[in-house]
Amino acid sequence: EEIVSSFNQQLTLERVVMDKSGFELFAAHLVKELSLENILYLVEYMQLKHFISIHQSHLLQYGDVQAIGYRVDICPSILIANLDPRLLQMNIPASLLWQITLDMFDYLYSRYILDSSMVRLNISFDSSVSIRQAMSQLRQYSSLDVLPSLITAFDAATTDVLRLLRGDSFLRFQKSPEGIAYSKDFM
Amino acid sequence: MGGCMSDSQDTTDRNVEREIEKDKKQDTRAHKLLLLGAGGSGKSTFFKQLKAIHGEGHNDREKEGFKRQIHGQVVESIQLLIRQCKTVTKDPLPGIKDEDDEPFGNDDLDDARLSNSLKVEMTETEIAQFKIAKEFDQSCQYLLEIHGSRSALTEQLVTHVKSLWNECPAIQAMFEHRNKIGIPDSSAFFFNDIERIGRSDYTPDHKDIVLARYRTTGMTEKEFHIKDAVFKVLDVGGQRNERKKWIHFFDGVTAVLFVVSLTCYDEVPFEDVTDLAADVTLMNSMLESIKVFEDTLDFECFQKTGFILFFNKADLMQEKIKRVPITNAFPNYKGPQEFKPSVDYISKYFLSLNRVPEREMLLRFFFEYVLFVNYW
Numbered sequence: 001e002e003i004v005s006s007f008n009q010q011l012t013l014e015r016v017v018m019d020k021s022g023f024e025l026f027a028a029h030l031v032k033e034l035s036l037e038n039i040l041y042l043v044e045y046m047q048l049k050h051f052i053s054i055h056q057s058h059l060l061q062y063g064d065v066q067a068i069g070y071r072v073d074i075c076p077s078i079l080i081a082n083l084d085p086r087l088l089q090m091n092i093p094a095s096l097l098w099q100i101t102l103d104m105f106d107y108l109y110s111r112y113i114l115d116s117s118m119v120r121l122n123i124s125f126d127s128s129v130s131i132r133q134a135m136s137q138l139r140q141y142s143s144l145d146v147l148p149s150l151i152t153a154f155d156a157a158t159t160d161v162l163r164l165l166r167g168d169s170f171l172r173f174q175k176s177p178e179g180i181a182y183s184k185d186f187m
Numbered sequence: 188m189g190g191c192m193s194d195s196q197d198t199t200d201r202n203v204e205r206e207i208e209k210d211k212k213q214d215t216r217a218h219k220l221l222l223l224g225a226g227g228s229g230k231s232t233f234f235k236q237l238k239a240i241h242g243e244g245h246n247d248r249e250k251e252g253f254k255r256q257i258h259g260q261v262v263e264s265i266q267l268l269i270r271q272c273k274t275v276t277k278d279p280l281p282g283i284k285d286e287d288d289e290p291f292g293n294d295d296l297d298d299a300r301l302s303n304s305l306k307v308e309m310t311e312t313e314i315a316q317f318k319i320a321k322e323f324d325q326s327c328q329y330l331l332e333i334h335g336s337r338s339a340l341t342e343q344l345v346t347h348v349k350s351l352w353n354e355c356p357a358i359q360a361m362f363e364h365r366n367k368i369g370i371p372d373s374s375a376f377f378f379n380d381i382e383r384i385g386r387s388d389y390t391p392d393h394k395d396i397v398l399a400r401y402r403t404t405g406m407t408e409k410e411f412h413i414k415d416a417v418f419k420v421l422d423v424g425g426q427r428n429e430r431k432k433w434i435h436f437f438d439g440v441t442a443v444l445f446v447v448s449l450t451c452y453d454e455v456p457f458e459d460v461t462d463l464a465a466d467v468t469l470m471n472s473m474l475e476s477i478k479v480f481e482d483t484l485d486f487e488c489f490q491k492t493g494f495i496l497f498f499n500k501a502d503l504m505q506e507k508i509k510r511v512p513i514t515n516a517f518p519n520y521k522g523p524q525e526f527k528p529s530v531d532y533i534s535k536y537f538l539s540l541n542r543v544p545e546r547e548m549l550l551r552f553f554f555e556y557v558l559f560v561n562y563w
Contacts, residue, residue: 009251034432035405035424120428122404124369125460167259167401171252 008183013162013170016182017042020075025182029173037119038161038169041112045154046074047083048104052147058094059101061144069151070158098144105150109135113157123160130156217410217419219439223483224446225476226425226457227371229499231403233446233553234422235396241411245396253391256399257377257384258340262333264374265348268361269327271368272317274462275309275361308464316360323355345385352378366453367467369460372503373398402457404429406436420444427458430479437486442493445483447476447537449504449530449552452516473516473533481540493547496537501552504530 016022017039030036049071052059060067080088087100112121113131130153138146173179222230239245245253273279319327326347333344340348351358361368362375376398377384384395391399403424411418421436423429448454451472455465483489505526512524517536522528534550541548 005248009248030405033405033407034435038404115427117428118431120431122402122424122426122428125458128458129461163259163263164402164404167256168404171255172407174252175248 004180004183004187007187008174008180011174011179011183013166014073016170016173018073018075019186020077021185022182023075023078025178026170026173029176029178030169033169033172035169037112037121038165040119041108041121041161042072042158043074043079043082044111045108045158046072046079048101048108049151050079050083051087051104052101052151054088054090055092055097058097059144059147061147064148067148067151069155072158072162098142101147102138102142105135105138105154108154121157121161122164123157127153127156127160217417218441220418220420220442220444221436221440222420222422222444222446223433223479224425224448224497225451225472225479226402226427226429227400227451227454227472228425228446228448228476229497230425230446231401231422232397233444233497233499234407234409234420236553237411237420238409239393239396241413242409247390250390250396253396253399254384254389255339256401257391257395260371260374260400261340261348261377261381261384262330262344264370265330265351265358265378266333267368267370268358269319269331269351271364271462272319272357272361273327275317276314276319278318317357319351319355319357323351326351340381340385342385345381348378349381352381364463367455367460367463367465369455369457371400372450373400402426405432425479426456434486437488440489440492442495443483443489444495444497445480446497446499447480447533448472448499449533450500450507451476452513453507453511468515468518471516473513477516477537477540480537484541484543490543491546493549494541495549495551496534498530498534498550498552501530 013026016026023039027036027039030039049068053065053068056065056068092100109131111117112119113123113128114120134146134150134153138150222234224230235245329343329347330351362370365372365374377395383389384391403422406421406423408419408421411420423433423436453467454472455461455467455470456472456475459465459470484494508524508526508529512520513529513533514520517532520529520532522532530552538548538550
């Protein structure tokens, strides 16, 4: 009991989302609390980063892998299994790759960032302005040059979301019956 | 349909139905109280107070959670102070290794943030007070590199925070503008007590727990048994995106507990925080609270629902009113810059927004960490 309790106290968000059952339990907890948008954003943004990383030779200038920015390690069976397999094919033409990337950013922007979004994120003004600026820059100059600033802007929102989850929902998950059951199973 | 269901499936279904019936009965006898209010008004603090007084208190596991929140608040507040100082003075952030999730080190984002500073109209002398001296570079760099999940207060971290807070005039000067940059008042309490809260055996006490500030996302609920009555209290997030979710909880509400921070009349809402250029007369959390209150009163389902207006942070207001008049949010106020007349004006203003005379409206005042002190 003590070991489980101690393990539970040491649990981190990163550790839970890396594991399939941990991810599912945490997502179920967020559904109950009506804050699923936070983890959905993380998954969809990390899917986009996965897409960029697979096609980095076409999408990243000078092969600068650092430009992909920060990645949350989400369980691959959640992240990749839910990504359209056609996006993982290696024979996609470069121009189409870029168009798909833009569409994915557009999707994230309209779904999570815009004031009118149904599942708008609880992020700071700073983050949403950075994203708005990057998106408007993109509409003016649609070239690979803007990719790093787009990623940087969305990374700022990711930091906000992670902080919110760590400081609020995750703490409740930890002490919930699901969090304790997860700790027991993990042990 | 269902003909192929096994006996065990049948039993499971019956158990689920029984559970649902039980929940329904419990829901019927419980008075559902909805805690609403704009972001940062103190809904979750009120919820914590209720739990401490009418619930089972906070167990060790929860205290560990509050400890993480407090450590997170210290780190985030000091990072914000440093970043704002650097922004105003257009001082490049120290070279940060972008080793994990902190995007602060990225030049593009820093450029975007620094470009926001162009709005700040200050004289060179005013700007100079926010210049962090070179001797603190190492502390700034160390603190800005901290990753959220690593925010436990190590000895080294405590030393850096202490040094910046106690010895760097720029950080103190920036803290004076906390109302514009989204830094909670209580961060000063934690900075001053950094050695205690940084100890490895630190356990938050009641005051620490109540003073801890964190945004809430979604909804959390808790049942309280007070004498023979059962109250189910729902706490929700107050930022703009969170308010879109409120409607899901409006069914069967006995009363709305609407929380207003009395000190927020010069504070910029979280979603609008930019930098020192913010004009608090154009947008402040009191104006936001008024709008949210009006919108809430207008909901069809609340036309016959009782409202209890909780005015929070009365003790902090007693101090703030000496420095800042309420005319930031209430330009028509002509009374003296004193606590009682100002609070009278604010409470009457809120009450006047109720257009349904038969709707019951109660007023309560509470202090930061002293509960339910009746003002009247």
